[in-house]
Amino acid sequence: MRELLLATLVAGLFSGVDVEHLLDTPILGTEAIFAYDxxxxxxxxxxxxVEERDGRRVLVTTERTFRLSFTADLLPGSHVLSIEASAPNRGADSYWLVVDDEQLSTPIAPPIESFGExxxxxxxxxxxxxxxxxILREAPGSAISQVSLRRTALRxxxxxxxxxxxxxxxxxxxxxxxxxxxxxxxxxxRVQRYYHPAGPxxxxxxxxxxxxxxxxxxRSLPGYALSHVLEPSPEKLEALIEWLEMATTYPDIGVDLDAEYFLEGVALSYDWLYDELPEDLRARLRENICAHARRLYDASLAGYTGGGLSFQQNHYWYAHLALVLAAAAVYDEVPEARDWLAWGWDRAERIFITFSPDGAFHEGPAYWDFSMxxxxxxxxxYEQLSGTPVPWADTxxxxxxxxxxxHLYPGLERSVALEDSTAGIGRPPIGLLLWEAKRYQDPxxxxxxxxxxxxxxISAFNLLWLDDTLxxxxxxxxxxLAQYYPDVETAFARTSWQDDATHLAVVSRPLGGHFYAELCARYGIGGTGHNHPAQGHFTIFARGEPLAYDPGYTYEKRTRNHNTILIDGQGQFGDGEMWPGPKPGRARVTGFVSDGDVTIVACDPSSAYPPELGLQRFERTVAMAGPDLVVVRDTLAADAPRKFSWLLHHIGQAEEMTGGWRVTRGEATLAVVPLQPDGVEVxxxxxxxxxxHPTRDLTPKEDAEIGLLELTTDPVEEATFLVPLIIGALGEPLPEVMPVGDDTFSGVRVGDSLIAFSRKAGEMTLTLPWGESHHTTARAVVAVLRDGQRSIVELPAGGPVAD
Incomplete structure (x- = not known):
């Protein structure tokens, strides 16, 4: 039966949806109880x-003692109370739901300054x-146009x-x-390399x-529970029982991250140690797990669990994994668990159908480690318990x-802190690599x-996800050495896998990546809060040090924190927000080519800027010409004279030098030599x-204060930045830097490297480092003479991506 269903599968087996019907819920039956205007x-x-506002009659809360009450004959089961409302500000934007004098733990928060359900x-x-x-959670002032109540039942x-x-x-x-x-x-x-059982x-x-x-x-309990399963001892079991006894006293662990942490430990321990637990403890654990599952299920039905319908936000994943763990633990003991598990599979299918299709992830490496x-x-x-493959997951x-x-810097110890990643983030968890190696039999x-x-x-998953025969x-x-991800529009390059290599990353994308950004726009969903307004941003790591830096996880996400462009001091869509939602910008990488230690990345971040800033053109090309040179060329245009600011962040010491600035970090240096435009203020x-954050402080213990070099033009309608970034060692003299160009191209000769950028469509003629003329229609060219070896790498005109 299952095989026949899979053979004709065009939608999720439990959800019944595909991307064309993403928000439909055919699994969910509803019975309307009331709806009031x-x-x-x-x-x-x-x-x-009651007031008249914008052609509609609304109920406006006027007193802090506001209360809206309904008495209805209700049958047992899950219910959802929906309100269509609007709040004037964050101080008057939420209600508490009270059922039979019991206040629920999750508030209902309507949109700010617009009506929504x-x-x-x-x-x-x-x-x-x-x-x-x-009742009001905060101050009065919100307006309600409709309230409805429905009973739900899963099918x-x-x-x-x-x-x-x-x-x-x-x-x-x-x-x-x-x-x-x-x-x-x-x-x-081979197993002992990755896993050893925990002690008591x-x-x-x-x-x-x-x-x-x-x-x-x-959350760490599964490691100890599996250790007891594999190497039983009274001491191990006694300690686990003590923890599970304490778990039964936890009344409410919410419907988000803490719920998953708790249930990952408790539900797996309940399942793995089931026959060894005292019967009375097992009964109390079951009751506790069910109480948490009911809260998760009811909150999810109401669109609150893990960020509502934010399918590509880690909170959504955690919350629904928590529901699945709880349901699977008590399945066949509690009738409701059938609905909980089926709903968990419905939610899981929506996660995978909306996931980035190019093997990438949009929240940065720290949240990759945390979320995967x-x-x-x-x-x-899903696959083990239901007996069916997860639709779309492997894509x-x-x-x-x-x-x-x-994301790993050379040396493979630290990672570039893109998006919401803390500075100094290290290697990924090994268990996650083992999972992918095992699933895809990938050597x-x-x-x-x-x-x-x-x-x-001692992690249980280091054993469970290890294929020691692979x-x-x-x-x-x-x-x-270099790879480009077209959905999340991120390009990485390194000059080698050696510890002394140079590493480059370039990001220019819609928040969430193209696929999810389009789904957000189409369906009005969210889940991009860990993305930064940082399109056109690049980072450089070389000589063992971060030289063009990303400050990482911040609670006020600013374009100004990144190595990109400001317009009259202003940044991109989402600038200044704590958790940026989906935005209309569709920044993109327009070209990528890599050969050996040379990589050229071109991008167009212009649509990431609000239209009121008047930006009409922002084309950035970043050329890495071996381990000691990166050149950035930006072409900018606006609707009126504007100040363009070119930003470079660092955690070193900056000093002015002839023709530019030198940033020193440890024994490494980065010379910033702006050749164009003339007359910039530095x-x-x-x-x-x-x-x-109001509840957290992520200030790094080291290098918290960030250095910034800011190159700003006078108000102009057009500008071109041409900035060589020369990597060297402390005390090492700079190579000769010579601007080159004519009316068809602009570029720079640094030692025996030539980097040229086309000014317009058509042919340009270059004099190569070894003296020959070279005719090309490419957008960008890197020509290098090194140790007697000649190389030419070209980024073709028209934007094709080449490897």
Whole structure:
């Protein structure tokens, strides 16, 4: 039956949707209970009046004591209260939902200054009359045009768990039949490189902290639970039981990250240790897991779990993995778990159908490390428990390990801090590389894991995701030095895999990448909050140091924090926002070519700037001409005279020199030699980005203060920046820098390297470093004479991408 369904599959098996019907919910049946307009609401409200606004009648909250109450006969099951409302500002933008005098923990927050539908979910246990109310969480001033209530019921097309697994323990990630083989594997040297069983858990479980973050401490439990399964001991079991006893006292762990942390530990331990747990503890754990699952399920039905419909936001992934873990743990013991698990599969399918199709990820390397475990666990659980492949998953997941590897600086210890990544981020978790190597039987990824591994770890997934029979290939002979990802519009290049190589990254894209940006625009969804308004941004790492820098994770995301262009001091869509939502800009990479240690990347970030800034043209070309030279050429035009500012960030010491500036970091230097335009004002400054959040402080312990070189023109309608960036060692003399060009091209000769950029369509004639003339219609050319070897790399006209 399942094979027949898969053979004709054009939509998700549980969700029933594809990208053309992304927000449909055929699995979900609803029964309308009531729907009231503003005048009908007024009869049920205190502290509010009806007004006419923009041609519609609305109920406006006027008193802090506002209360809107409904009494209705309700049947047992999940219910969703929806309100169409608008708030004037962040101080008057949310309500609490109260059911039978019990206030729910998740507020309902309408849009600011526009009407939109928002909802809250709750569960009714007993049939009969019930009172549902809305009260203000903050100040009055919001307006409500309609309130409706509906009861929901799931109609899964097939059972969400195979019957043979529903009757088995354990059933998540492995079964009892696999345990003997897993025990034998512990003796294999290939396994011992990556995994060793944990000893008894000696830390004491923390008590629940009302109002605090709870759940995180439990996330490590699976490593200890698996250790006991493989090498049982009374000491290990006793410690685990102590932690699970404490877990039963946790009343509410929310519907977001903490819920997953908690349930990853508790639900997996419940499943893996099921037969060894005392019966009374098992019953209390089951009750606790169910209570959390109900909150997650009701919140998800109401569109609140993990950011509503933000399918490509890590909170959404965590929240729905939490629901799946809870449902799978108590499946066949609690009837509701069937609905919870089917709904979890519905949500998971929407994650994978909207995922970037080019093996890349949009939230930066830190969130890759943080988020990918949820996707890999969802894939494994979906396929194991339902017995069907995850639709669309492999399109986006295959290649992720190499994508993450490209973020590693030479030396393979640190990573470039693109998007919301903390400065100094290191290597990716080895277990994630093992997952991809195993799933795709990829010897190159296995080789990456081998190259990056350190000591064996106690993580359960280092064993569960390890295929110790898979031979490793040499990744540094197989992974390209440069690679371009067309959906997330990011290009990486390095001059070699040696520790002394130069590394370049260039980003120019819509927030979320092209595929997801179009879905956000089409369906009005979100999930791009960890992206930065940084299109056209580049970074350079060379001689063991970051030289053109990215400050990383900030809570005020500013274009000014990145190596790109400002217009009259102003930045791109999303500038200054904490969590930028989807934007209309469609910045892109327009050309990419790489050969050996030479890479040329061209991009067009112009549409990333709001139209009121008047930017009509911004074309950037970044040419890496070997390990010691990067040249940036920008062509800019505006609708009226504007000041254009060219930015370069660093964490070194900047000093003025003849013809430019020198940045020194350790033993490495970066000479910034602006050749065009004439007459720019150069400002060298230092500043502290906004690393502080109301609840978190991400200020780096080292290098928190950022250096900035800012080159600003007078107000002009057009400008061209031509800026060689020359990499060297402390005390090393600069090579000769000579501008070259005519009316067809502009460029620079640095030592025996020529970098030329076309000024217009048509042919240009260059004199190469070895004296020959060269005729070409290319957009950009790098010609290098090194150790007697000649090379020419061209970026073709018209924007094709070449490897």
């Amino acid at each position: 503003a005048d009908e609401l007024a009869a049920r409200a205190e502290g509010a009046v 928002r909802a809250g979910g709750f569960r009714i246990e007993e049939a009969g009359p019930h009172v549902v109310s809305l 899964p097309p097939i059972e969400p768990m195979l019957p043979e697994l529903a009757a088995a323990r354990p059933r998540m990630f492995f079964t009892a039949d696999e345990i003997p083989v897993m025990r034998e594997r512990l003796q294999d040297e 858990l000696t830390r004491k479980p923390p008590a629940f902290r009302p109002g605090g973050r709870n759940g995180g401490a439990f 475990p949820t996707l890999y666990m969802l894939v494994d659980l 986006g997941l295959h290649g992720q390990a190499i994508f993450r590897t490209h 190159v990824v296995m080789g990456i894991a081998g190259a990056l591994r350190r000591d064996p770890a 031979e490793a290939a040499d990744p540094f002979a197989e992974v390209p 400002l060298s400054s230092r500043y502290l980005p906004q690393y502080v």
